Amino acid sequence: xxxxxxxxxxxxxxxxxxxxxxxxxxxxxxxxxxxxxxxxxxxxxxxxxxxxxxxxxxxxxxxxxxxxxxxxxxxxxxxxxxxxxxxxxxxxxxxxxxxxxxxxxxxxxxxxxxxxxxxxxxxxxxxxxxxxxxxxxxxxxxxxxxxxxxxxxxxxxxxxxxxxxxxxxxxxxxxxxxxxxxxxxxxxxxxxxxxxxxxxxxxxxxxxxxxxxxxxxxxxxxxxxxxxxxxxxxxxxxxxxxxxxxxxxxxxxxxxxxxxxxxxxxxxxxxxxxxxxxxxxxxxxxxxxxxxxxxxxxxxxxxxxxxxxxxxxxxxxxxxxxxxxxxxxxxxxxxxxxxxxxxxxxxxxxxxxxxxxxxxxxxxxxxxxxxxxxxxxxxxxxxxxxxxxxxxxxxxxxxxxxxxxxxxxxxxxxxxxxxxxxxxxxxxxxxxxxxxxxxxxxxxxxxxxxxxxxxxxxxxxxxxxxxxxxxxxxxxxxxxxxxxxxxxxxxxxxxxxxxxxxxxxxxxxxxxxxxxxxxxxxxxxxxxxxxxxxxxxxxxxxxxxxxxxxxxxxxxxxxxxxxxxxxxxxxxxxxx
Amino acid sequence: xxxxxxxxxxxxxxxxxxxxxxxxxxxxxxxxxxxxxxxxxxxxxxxxxxxxxxxxxxxxxxxxxxxxxxxxxxxxxxxxxxxxxxxxxxxxxxxxxxxxxxxxxxxxxxxxxxxxxxxxxxxxxxxxxxxxxxxxxxxxxxxxxxxxxxxxxxxxxxxxxxxxxxxxxxxxxxxxxxxxxxxxxxxxxxxxxxxxxxxxxxxxxxxxxxxxxxxxxxxxxxxxxxxxxxxxxxxxxxxxxxxxxxxxxxxxxxxxxxxxxxxxxxxxxxxxxxxxxxxxxxxxxxxxxxxxxxxxxxxxxxxxxxxxxxxxxxxxxxxxxxxxxxxxxxxxxxxxxxx
Numbered sequence: 001x002x003x004x005x006x007x008x009x010x011x012x013x014x015x016x017x018x019x020x021x022x023x024x025x026x027x028x029x030x031x032x033x034x035x036x037x038x039x040x041x042x043x044x045x046x047x048x049x050x051x052x053x054x055x056x057x058x059x060x061x062x063x064x065x066x067x068x069x070x071x072x073x074x075x076x077x078x079x080x081x082x083x084x085x086x087x088x089x090x091x092x093x094x095x096x097x098x099x100x101x102x103x104x105x106x107x108x109x110x111x112x113x114x115x116x117x118x119x120x121x122x123x124x125x126x127x128x129x130x131x132x133x134x135x136x137x138x139x140x141x142x143x144x145x146x147x148x149x150x151x152x153x154x155x156x157x158x159x160x161x162x163x164x165x166x167x168x169x170x171x172x173x174x175x176x177x178x179x180x181x182x183x184x185x186x187x188x189x190x191x192x193x194x195x196x197x198x199x200x201x202x203x204x205x206x207x208x209x210x211x212x213x214x215x216x217x218x219x220x221x222x223x224x225x226x227x228x229x230x231x232x233x234x235x236x237x238x239x240x241x242x243x244x245x246x247x248x249x250x251x252x253x254x255x256x257x258x259x260x261x262x263x264x265x266x267x268x269x270x271x272x273x274x275x276x277x278x279x280x281x282x283x284x285x286x287x288x289x290x291x292x293x294x295x296x297x298x299x300x301x302x303x304x305x306x307x308x309x310x311x312x313x314x315x316x317x318x319x320x321x322x323x324x325x326x327x328x329x330x331x332x333x334x335x336x337x338x339x340x341x342x343x344x345x346x347x348x349x350x351x352x353x354x355x356x357x358x359x360x361x362x363x364x365x366x367x368x369x370x371x372x373x374x375x376x377x378x379x380x381x382x383x384x385x386x387x388x389x390x391x392x393x394x395x396x397x398x399x400x401x402x403x404x405x406x407x408x409x410x411x412x413x414x415x416x417x418x419x420x421x422x423x424x425x426x427x428x429x430x431x432x433x434x435x436x437x438x439x440x441x442x443x444x445x446x447x448x449x450x451x452x453x454x455x456x457x458x459x460x461x462x463x464x465x466x467x468x469x470x471x472x473x474x475x476x477x478x479x480x481x482x483x484x485x486x487x488x489x490x491x492x493x494x495x496x497x498x499x500x501x502x503x504x505x506x507x508x509x510x511x512x513x514x515x516x517x518x519x520x521x522x523x524x525x526x527x528x529x530x531x532x533x534x535x536x537x538x539x540x541x542x543x544x545x546x547x548x549x550x551x552x553x554x555x556x557x558x559x560x561x562x563x564x565x566x567x568x569x570x571x572x573x574x575x576x
Numbered sequence: 577x578x579x580x581x582x583x584x585x586x587x588x589x590x591x592x593x594x595x596x597x598x599x600x601x602x603x604x605x606x607x608x609x610x611x612x613x614x615x616x617x618x619x620x621x622x623x624x625x626x627x628x629x630x631x632x633x634x635x636x637x638x639x640x641x642x643x644x645x646x647x648x649x650x651x652x653x654x655x656x657x658x659x660x661x662x663x664x665x666x667x668x669x670x671x672x673x674x675x676x677x678x679x680x681x682x683x684x685x686x687x688x689x690x691x692x693x694x695x696x697x698x699x700x701x702x703x704x705x706x707x708x709x710x711x712x713x714x715x716x717x718x719x720x721x722x723x724x725x726x727x728x729x730x731x732x733x734x735x736x737x738x739x740x741x742x743x744x745x746x747x748x749x750x751x752x753x754x755x756x757x758x759x760x761x762x763x764x765x766x767x768x769x770x771x772x773x774x775x776x777x778x779x780x781x782x783x784x785x786x787x788x789x790x791x792x793x794x795x796x797x798x799x800x801x802x803x804x805x806x807x808x809x810x811x812x813x814x815x816x817x818x819x820x821x822x823x824x825x826x827x828x829x830x831x832x833x834x835x836x837x838x839x840x841x842x843x844x845x846x847x848x849x850x851x852x853x854x855x856x857x858x859x860x861x862x863x864x865x866x867x868x869x870x871x872x873x874x875x876x877x878x879x880x881x882x883x884x885x886x887x888x889x890x891x892x893x894x895x896x897x898x899x900x901x902x903x904x905x906x907x908x909x910x911x912x913x914x915x
Binding site (some may be wrong): 067072077078080084085163164165166168172173224226227238240242243245246248266268269270271272275276278279281282284436437438439442443444446456460471498500519 | 732
């Protein structure tokens with residue numbers, strides 16, 4: 001065995017290893033576009049904190065591009081709004097695409113988008129489209145684009161249908177279920193025939209999932225559109241970097257609407273809330289979202305950033321499953337539990353005051369929220385007497401199913417569950433906490449296997465129907481209901497499993513059905529106020545909280561409005 | 577000499593290992609609660625829609641059909657498309673993106689560990705029971721005991737927040753478009769290839785903290801192993817003979833002792849490196865470096881079966897390869913070791 005032989009084999013081994021690594025790496029070399037080479041120009045500029053980064057590079061000289069860095073908790077699984085229901089996806093597609101109708105930035109009222117006129121009358125929506133709008137590929141936007149977009153989403157007969165394993169549930173949920181047919185009259189006018197009178201329809205058109213693809217791009221890319229977005233929005237894709245979980249957008253110079261004021265936007269993924277907040281504090285990011293209580297306090301203490309807060313359009317609740325537990329079929333028991341749980345303490349102590357106590361299914365700032373209702377006060381004595389009255393003075397035991405990971409409307413589910421258990425223990429009710437991760441939890445509770453469960457909802461379209469009908473209406477045929485009984489089994493045909501309480505109150509159902517089909521806002525408001533009063537009194541849920549929307553914003557950013565629905569409106573943001 | 581028969585035999589042994597791992601992963605995934613179709617469809621989906629998704633992904637097929645399909649695909653290193661994490665993207669593509677991220681971190685972390693750990697270990701052994709030895713051993717013990725989820729944020733706080741000299745997270749300043757110059761996927765290498773000096777500096781600055789955190793841990797393990805192994809070796813007869821023949825202490829240790837003392841150390845380095853390839857989940861999480869580790873954790877959380885399967889198998893494959901490398905290195909270090 002010669003020394004030489006060893007040397008050679010060692011070298012051969014190393015070179016073999018090197019080749020293997022290089023091969024693996026070459027395989028990874030995806031075709032990047034040569035137009036996107038990074039130059040000296042887009043480095044160091046935009047005033048990135050000079051101490052923390054690139055030490056003393058050119059800073060704020062007027063010539064360098066203004067880059068807005070938006071930090072969030074997870075990367076987009078897709079760039080196509082038809083490919084996912086995820087809010088993470090929406091944050092980016094909102095920059096790339098437009099909808100026919102928009103939400104006013106930071107509000108829940110509607111305003112013009114790609115449509116300049118829109119109205120709903122009976123089962124007919126009439127829409128006039130904006131002229132002279134261009135897609136990022138240079139094509140002119142017309143009604144044909146909307147039709148192709150719609151068909152790609154819900155019409156399996158369409159040649160360019162994106163496929164059952166591709167389209168998101170928003171296809172049928174917000175559009176397909178309501179649209180009968182679309183008639184196009186010229187390039188800039190169309191009428192949409194609905195399957196029934198449906199008041200929230202125009203709001204559905206304002207959702208991110210109802211944005212408009214370019215027909216030419218649909219035909220060109222097919223499902224590859226999820227990496228090659230072509231929209232009409234204020235920004236266009238410059239680079240999707242899945243390896244580093246970055247998405248780079250550049251300003252669309254031909255944008256028809258307001259802005260954009262920055263040259264580039266980079267979406268940055270930082271999973272840990274605390275690291276994300278630190279990156280903002282050290283000047284490496286400009287805007288961040290997905291904050292918990294602790295990271296919000298971190299930002300409040302940072303010198304170069306501020307915490308932007310706004311009321312959210314969401315609700316966190318605990319649902320009683322009336323279908324599974326006889327005790328919960330008695331309204332007095334549900335009320336007793338509502339009195340016995342100290343929601344004020346939950347909101348102020350566990351959620352650190354970044355949420356408000358809830359009083360009804362519908363959050364504030366949505367049509368029909370009933371201001372005269374107060375949250376159930378914490379009153380264990382009253383709870384005890386109600387239980388006594390209902391014949392459960394000795395208490396009973398029930399299972400409380402909860403998810404483990406924080407959700408916006410319930411940032412500390414386990415701690416909340418423990419508080420509920422201890423509160424109810426004081427009035428003689430034993431709570432067994434059953435914690436699961438979110439996916440299995442959803443499945444378990446959708447099958448109605450829980451006694452009670454935590455859950456919550458973020459609005460899709462800021463319409464009362466999106467809470468009242470979607471979450472508390474059983475949606476079964478009338479003949480499936482039993483006279484004099486205000487609940488149905490989860491096994492009932494067509495049952496709406498989003499209603500986790502099995503509640504089927506005929507009076508409530510009538511009110512929200514009328515609300516769904518009335519187009520008169522004043523009338524709808526009254527109907528929903530009444531429905532909320534009923535839901536408050538009947539207490540199918542314990543109303544826990546409405547969570548605030550929290551964003552961390554660097555002081556170099558101006559014009560940023562945190563929005564409870566749609567957004568972020570990065571086209572309105574400028575950098576100082 | 578490394579016989580090619582030995583390598584071939586070891587490579588063939590990969591097959592049962594991988595089939596075993598594949599079957600295990602498959603059964604664990606399918607036995608655990610949670611329906612991926614439901615996760616994909618989301619809270620807004622009707623029952624009918626969930627069924628549609630289930631059908632289109634073949635999740636409603638009998639379990640053995642799914643298993644057969646999975647094994648047949650896996651044999652060609654195909655794991656289908658990601659359900660959730662990167663919608664309608666092949667797992668292969670996802671891995672090709674993510675693997676270099678982890679690889680880079682592992683390489684630098686391990687380099688720090690090796691280049692600090694080995695000298696420290698030797699020093700410690702040669703100067704046994706001296707103050708140097710005690711300090712090194714205390715340092716090593718601390719390096720192993722301090723958890724990364726504590727030291728990581730603390731380092732960020734110190735270097736990024738208080739001193740403001742290093743960035744908090746990521747692999748390179750987000751202002752740089754590193755995807756456009758991607759060749760290997762290792763940012764420190766790609767930036768050099770492209771000749772972008774500023775970018776290279778940024779990449780290195782971003783690498784310092786996470787690589788150090790991993791490096792310190794590796795260093796601790798390696799130096800402890802090096803010390804005890806070296807102590808054993810320098811007491812052997814042939815070392816004494818060498819010294820008796822008049823050879824200097826340094827030469828004796830470094831030339832005659834080192835090589836033999838390296839064998840157990842190489843084992844530790846190999847296992848450590850293999851482990852790092854599976855993802856330094858904590859480090860990746862703390863420093864927001866989305867590598868294989870975080871990918872796997874996320875995929876398990878949301879039930880992205882194809883990603884879980886693909887990642888675990890790739891990991892098993894790499895780990896076995898690294899161990900093969902270790903075995904080969906043994907025979908280079910000590911030709912007496914029989915293959």
